[in-house]
Amino acid sequence: MARMHCQWTVGLIFLASGLLPAQTGNLLLNGDLEATATASPPPGWTMWGSEAWKVPGNYTRDTSRPHGGDACLRIHHPANTAGYLVTDPQHAIRPKRGQQYVISFWARADRPGKTSFWLGAYTSIAPYVDAPSPGRFTIAVDQIWREHRFTLVEGWDFFADHSRHLMLSFTASTERKEERTLWVDDVVVREEASQRRGRLANLRTLPHAELQHRLTPGNDGLRAVLHTDQRGRATTRDVGGISFHRVSGWTGHPYSQDGSAYTLPKATEEAIRALRLPMTRFYALGAEAYPLEQAIDRAATVCDRTGIPQDHCVLEFEIQGATAKLPAERWAAGVIHSRMKAYGFRHWEISNEPYITRPGAAFATPEEYIAHVNAVSKAIRAVHPAGQIGISAHGTDERWSNRVLQGAAGSYDFVAAHHYAFVHQVHKQPFEAVVLGANYHVLEECLKLNALIRHYNPGRTVYQYDTEWGMHCSGQNGERADYQARNANITGVAHRAVRMIYYAREDILRGASSWQMLNRAAAPGFGILSPKEPDQRFMLYWLYYYFNRHLGDQVVPIEGNAPYYAPKGKGGRSNGGSPGPLTPLLATTDPRTGDLFIIVANGSWQRSVPCSLLLLPSFNAKRVTTVCLSDDDLDRHPLLGLAQEYRIPLAAEVKNNVLRTTLPPHSVTFLRLEATPAQP
Structure with missing residues (x-):
């Protein structure tokens, strides 16, 4: 016992x-x-x-x-x-x-x-x-x-x-x-x-702007008033950018790996020029097999040959995996070279995604990156006072972005947060959740990040100028996003269109250059162009081609209602996202010609949506032209021969000051209303 x-x-x-x-x-x-x-x-x-x-x-x-x-x-x-x-x-x-x-x-x-x-x-x-x-x-x-x-x-x-x-x-x-x-x-x-004094700003209690949809819930289709006589804010035109990889990129373009040869086929070069890109970005210029100064020269050549303004091209010098860093004096030397050559470059992004923990990472802690940013920024400002210094952020992550924004405040002018939309098990998610809900969630995160930027930079103009973004979903068997067709076929097209509509219409960021310009047919997930197939285009190409042609300089104020998407999951990037209109709408005008441009996405996979837009005051349209992109195959390989392979007919007319059409399911529609010249 x-x-x-x-x-x-x-x-x-x-x-x-x-x-x-x-x-x-x-x-x-x-x-x-x-x-x-x-x-x-x-x-x-x-x-x-x-x-x-x-x-x-x-x-x-x-x-x-x-x-x-x-x-x-x-x-x-x-x-x-x-x-x-x-x-x-x-x-x-x-x-x-x-x-x-x-x-x-x-x-x-x-x-x-x-x-x-x-x-x-x-x-x-x-x-x-x-x-x-x-x-x-x-x-x-x-x-x-x-x-x-x-x-x-x-x-x-x-x-x-x-x-x-x-x-x-x-x-x-x-x-x-x-x-x-x-x-x-x-x-x-x-x-x-705690042994540490003070606290970071708590983003969940920090006031931030709400996402403006401009359309309230309604079930009778898209019905809105376009106040064509009112001039809203200037359109954010830089949202239609596309980023390159490196000057000697992974496909061997636009320059060979040793930098000795310019390798872009003439057809690919002309295709890039036809996109009318407002901005772009190159990274890892200091990690090529040739000197940094030569990489800057080659970036300038690419911009000139493809019609991209150098002053809207962001340059980043350090290795893409952030496994090494350049000393501040090397950054300054590169900027001095650019200035001496009279290049237009003025946006300098310090490091690419240093927050991703990798073996051998150059920055083991946010504090190490902060010290690097402060040193490099000081060196650049000494030789280029008007230069714009960019830092890498990770959305609204407390451990990285919050600390970096606080610790480096005063040393940066723009933030590149790389607002990818990550959707878990994309093949099991409704089309609406991927195209609409995930975007609305990311847009809300963008606005929260703006609040954090303002909090740490009172009295200074600091903005978001994103240098990578896109739909980033892995495959059914864990394949990397680069090999997932839905990131770049009609799902990816509609997803990016929704984001760009909001980016252009709302004052969320100053520019956004998406990922990525040059790809291979076997890796279509972010595909725009494949130099190995110079006469073909990825489906995303045609989105940017038409989007940049249908942006006027001034946003037209809109009000109305539309069917709404309501998430069925618990919220967040991986389960349904956030609610918002089924048919986000953008209207802009060209004050010189009076032409009206309309871009609208239908984020429903099955539902056609009647569209009725009242134009106030009277708008005399000489001609209405339409382009509608849609495709019924969720798993189509996105490399096409011609745009017509997923451009479908769409009728639209203006009668009694009302524009009427029906938006096909899973589509992106572009309309141009040419104004009748005023009588002398």
């Missing part, structure tokens, strides 16, 4: 240390892996991600060689898998305002390499609602037990009122194709008072 009592007492002590973590100061359940249960994964740990990778045998309690105590956690990553392990969300860390969280653990692997550790975050776990992650870290591991320690500060790395549930996450390899086994032990999370 006494022996049984002793066993029970020992068990009670174990529960106090292993299953009631708060009593020891460790916020994790079973962080030391001493719970003797045979379940896989062990208590306190949960398989996460795709069901296909949830294999219990890959996540086990291992007693063979622990760091401390009797056991450790074994995480096995078979080649060509994507499984990972998290701490049990039912026992998630519940952070508090004004606290910091010190995380430590020991790790080893079966062979040297890189593994990944991050904090997953949710606003709610019933249901699961994503929140920004406080941080993701790449860790070097080998066969020796080594300690890793991180401190995350509430108010700087995350906000407790939004990231309310935190889970530690581990994967054994940063490379999906690689096989590796990782062992983790003595995982501890301790809460203590």
Whole structure:
């Protein structure tokens, strides 16, 4: 009897240390892996991600060689898998305002390499609602037990009122194709008072402009009044830009890899010129196989040969993966060269997506990037006072963008946030969610970022000038977005049209150059032109071709109603997005000719929408021309021979001052109403 009592007492002590973590100061359940249960994964740990990778045998309690105590956690990553392990969300860390969280653990692997550790975050776990992650870290591991320690500060790395549930996450390899086994032990999370003074601005409580749709909900079709006699704001014409990759790009264009030959076919060069691009961007000029100055010369040549204004071309000098940086004096030397050659370049973007954690990243922390921006900006301003300095942001991410915008304030003039729309499992999502909902969500994020920019730059004009964006969805089997046709066929066309309508009409950003100009037929996901097929065009090409031809200089005020898209999911980029009109509308005018231009997208896959636009005051149209782009194949390869392959007939007429037509489903329509010259 006494022996049984002793066993029970020992068990009670174990529960106090292993299953009631708060009593020891460790916020994790079973962080030391001493719970003797045979379940896989062990208590306190949960398989996460795709069901296909949830294999219990890959996540086990291992007693063979622990760091401390009797056991450790074994995480096995078979080649060509994507499984990972998290701490049990039912026992998630519940952070508090004004606290910091010190995380430590020991790790080893079966062979040297890189593994990944991050904090997953949710606003709610019933249901699961994503929140920004406080941080993701790449860790070097080998066969020796080594300690890793991180401190995350509430108010700087995350906000407790939004990231309310935190889970530690581990994967054994940063490379999906690689096989590796990782062992983790003595995982501890301790809460203590923050040692850092101040706080970042909390974007969720910071006032920001609301997205203006200009159309209210209605079910009788698109019915609107166009006040053609009123001059609204100037049209944001720079939204129709397309970015190049590098001067010696991945396709071997527009220059060969060694820079010795200009390789654009004449037909491709003329096709680019025909787009009438208002802006573009080259990056990694300082990472080519030839000197930076020669790369700048070649960028200038490309702009001149394709009719793109140099003063609306953004140049970025550092390697595309942000795995190396150029010293400030090298940046200044490149700018001096541009000025001495009398080039028009004036937009200088510092680094490309440095926030993406990669092995060997040049900037391990936002503070390292801030220091680099401040130094490079100072060097550029000394030789080009009128130059515009751009920095890289990651949407509204607290850990990166918020800290960078605050720490580098005064050193930048524009922000390139790369507003890609990421839609999870695009093949399972309604067309409307991808084309409308995802866009409306991203546009709302753009406006929030504007509020953050203004907050940290009072009294200064700082703007968004985006240098990459697009629809960015992976394939059914995990294929990269570059190989996913829907990013560039009618789905991608309609998606980009909706975004550009809002960008041009509303005062959201100053310009947007999308990804990317030159591609191969085998990688159509962001396709515009393929130099290997100079007589063909990707479907996205014709969107930009017609869009830039149907933009007047002044926005025409509109009011009316239209059918609305209402998301059925829980919101966010991956589940339905945000609500808004089924048929977003843009009207602009050319004050010199009086011509009226209308661009409207129908984001419904099945529904035709009657369109009735009242033109006030009286508008005498000499001629109405229409272009309508539509295609019924959701998975068509987007490389076409002719625009006519997805240009369909559309009738439209103006009678009694009313423009009438019917918008086909999944379409983008361009109308030009040529004004009758006034009688002398």
